[in-house]
Amino acid sequence: MKVIAKGINYYLTSDLDDEDFPTLMKHFGNKDMSKYNVFIPYPFTDKHAQNWINESKKHIGMYGQFATAAIRDEKDKLIGEIGYDFEHRNVAELSYWIAKPYWGGGIATAAVAKMCQIGFKKFKLRKIIAFVQASNTGSIKVLERNKFVQECRLSELVHGVFDAKMFGLTRAQYDG
Ligand SMILES: CC(C)(COP(=O)(O)OP(=O)(O)OC[C@H]1O[C@@H](n2cnc3c(N)ncnc32)[C@H](O)[C@@H]1OP(=O)(O)O)[C@@H](O)C(=O)NCCC(=O)NCCS
Numbered sequence: 001m002k003v004i005a006k007g008i009n010y011y012l013t014s015d016l017d018d019e020d021f022p023t024l025m026k027h028f029g030n031k032d033m034s035k036y037n038v039f040i041p042y043p044f045t046d047k048h049a050q051n052w053i054n055e056s057k058k059h060i061g062m063y064g065q066f067a068t069a070a071i072r073d074e075k076d077k078l079i080g081e082i083g084y085d086f087e088h089r090n091v092a093e094l095s096y097w098i099a100k101p102y103w104g105g106g107i108a109t110a111a112v113a114k115m116c117q118i119g120f121k122k123f124k125l126r127k128i129i130a131f132v133q134a135s136n137t138g139s140i141k142v143l144e145r146n147k148f149v150q151e152c153r154l155s156e157l158v159h160g161v162f163d164a165k166m167f168g169l170t171r172a173q174y175d176g
Helices: 018-028 032-037 046-063 107-122 135-143 169-173
Strands: 001-006 012-014 069-074 078-088 091-097 129-134 149-158 161-169
Touching: 001 107, 012 107, 018 032, 018 046, 018 078, 046 069, 069 107, 078 107, 091 107, 107 129, 107 135, 107 169, 129 135, 129 149, 135 161, 161 169
Parallel strands: 091 129
Antiparallel strands: 001 012, 012 069, 069 078, 078 091, 129 161, 149 161
8 A cells, every 4th residue: 555645634545455345335335425426326235345446456557557546544544535537648537535424624625636736747637627416515615626617517417317517627727
């Protein structure tokens, strides 16, 4: 487990591992986690958890460098994840989740700031994008506090029912 970055009340490490299984089950057993994240099924089963951990490992292999980071507390306990999907070499989509007991503690805002720094400085990205369900006010605050700008609204994109918003942050906006 490689430490990528350290914040005040969290740190980012390279990946999930099999020891995260019970914690992942506990966090994703909460229905509120899947409400705004289409990739977290509810109910969340043992099989989902194992697939989630396997995918996290594959993701790293594909790029030869970390793409998804585990967010951990000072005792190494998994409390969230944040990662990039690379659209192509210069543009990546950012996504994240924080476990419910930690909501409102500023961790997502700080972790997004750190990942933007890594994205623009280390990965040399030119643009970072993020998709958010239109009613996800917490996540929208996280993005806007990191200078992301809403670029468009996408009707009925989530489950064919709920609107989504696309946010973007160019390198020039980040530096400005
Ligand atoms: C959205 C999410 C990542 C925010 O994480 P967080 O660590 O609580 O974020 P921060 O503490 O940096 O919060 C930013 C602001 O949003 C608010 N907020 C956080 N979660 C919220 C929620 N579920 N509903 C309403 N507001 C919320 C915080 O209180 C804070 O506002 P404040 O400073 O005015 O009090 C977290 O709630 C989460 O993982 N939700 C489920 C999955 C998800 O939505 N992922 C993002 C998909 S785009």
